[in-house]
Amino acid sequence: MTGQDGSYLAELLLDRGYTVHGLVRRASTFNTHRIDHLYSDPHHSDTRFFLHHADLSDASRLLELLQTTAPDEVYHLAAQSHVRVSFEEPTFTGDITGMGTARLLEAIRLTGAECRFYQASSSEMFGSSTPPQHEDTPFQPRSPYGAAKLYAHWMTRSYREAYGMFAVNGILFNHESPRRGETFVTRKIARAAARIKAGLQDRVYLGNLDAVRDWGYAPEYVEAIWLMLQQDSPQDYVIATGTASSVRDFARLAFDRVGLDWTRHVHYDQRYERPAEVDALIGDPSKAGRVLGWKARVLAPELAAIMVDAEARALAGQAPE
Numbered sequence: 001m002t003g004q005d006g007s008y009l010a011e012l013l014l015d016r017g018y019t020v021h022g023l024v025r026r027a028s029t030f031n032t033h034r035i036d037h038l039y040s041d042p043h044h045s046d047t048r049f050f051l052h053h054a055d056l057s058d059a060s061r062l063l064e065l066l067q068t069t070a071p072d073e074v075y076h077l078a079a080q081s082h083v084r085v086s087f088e089e090p091t092f093t094g095d096i097t098g099m100g101t102a103r104l105l106e107a108i109r110l111t112g113a114e115c116r117f118y119q120a121s122s123s124e125m126f127g128s129s130t131p132p133q134h135e136d137t138p139f140q141p142r143s144p145y146g147a148a149k150l151y152a153h154w155m156t157r158s159y160r161e162a163y164g165m166f167a168v169n170g171i172l173f174n175h176e177s178p179r180r181g182e183t184f185v186t187r188k189i190a191r192a193a194a195r196i197k198a199g200l201q202d203r204v205y206l207g208n209l210d211a212v213r214d215w216g217y218a219p220e221y222v223e224a225i226w227l228m229l230q231q232d233s234p235q236d237y238v239i240a241t242g243t244a245s246s247v248r249d250f251a252r253l254a255f256d257r258v259g260l261d262w263t264r265h266v267h268y269d270q271r272y273e274r275p276a277e278v279d280a281l282i283g284d285p286s287k288a289g290r291v292l293g294w295k296a297r298v299l300a301p302e303l304a305a306i307m308v309d310a311e312a313r314a315l316a317g318q319a320p321e
Ligand code: GDP
Pocket: 083, 084, 124, 174, 183, 184, 185, 186, 188, 205, 206, 207, 208, 209, 211, 212, 213, 247, 272, 273, 274, 277, 278
């Protein structure tokens, strides 16, 4: 619930009248800044937003929460979600991103909860498959994160087929926003562009500039997530813009936004390279268009502008989005 997508999805669900129960990991530092604005005094009788401490490593806690909250819909967005980090912590990533999904599916099965289930699958599962990638493209993951997501993806399908669960996989391509984690490349670039413009730093170090991604806007992607659970039958969907940009393109767009020449400020540092790289992820979202009636509206140039402007506003002391 504390991540980018959890925060946007909670807003969407609350807007549509849902009661929302979010799971939060206990940490020694505050980790709820993305959802603090949604949290009101629980003593008010009209509160529809509740947070619970839980962790995907703790199966009994998942069982307990499914029993006590009896959800109609479960959106599983929790993961160790950083590809580069997954090379440093491969078994932790496997335990949380992969096995954590199995624990949650088992908890649903064991409690007999009558709920629909959404699994956050990932374009990273396509790895070295040739783009454009669609629902039937073979998976060839290139990272511990991609491999863990693929296990979770197949477990979700397996529970759908074995137990008739309404369980769907949303294969989302990269989706970004001002709430994206600071170490993902779009946010890192947007933040650097705004800070350099403000005179707070002079350069930013990046790894592979040639990587190509299909970057969309996260608030639109949570609409697709919600739509998947409202259909008559459970199916898997690719969610993407269908357009490609390189890291270099995104850097140019972001620095152009503040009137700076990116080539003067972006420097190379080998430490941001991955042991194995995914060269190009470009989604084919035709099925989502046909079945869900969903289409991405914000493409990379507008996305870069949204993100850089948000960073500039934050630097000026204005409230984040
Ligand atoms: P990912 O697609 O889930 O791995 O999302 P990221 O935003 O972490 O990375 C997108 C692409 O940007 C990958 O191909 C990275 O190798 C590339 N990249 C280049 N420099 C950097 C960097 O400094 N940080 C990150 N996170 N990615 C970088």
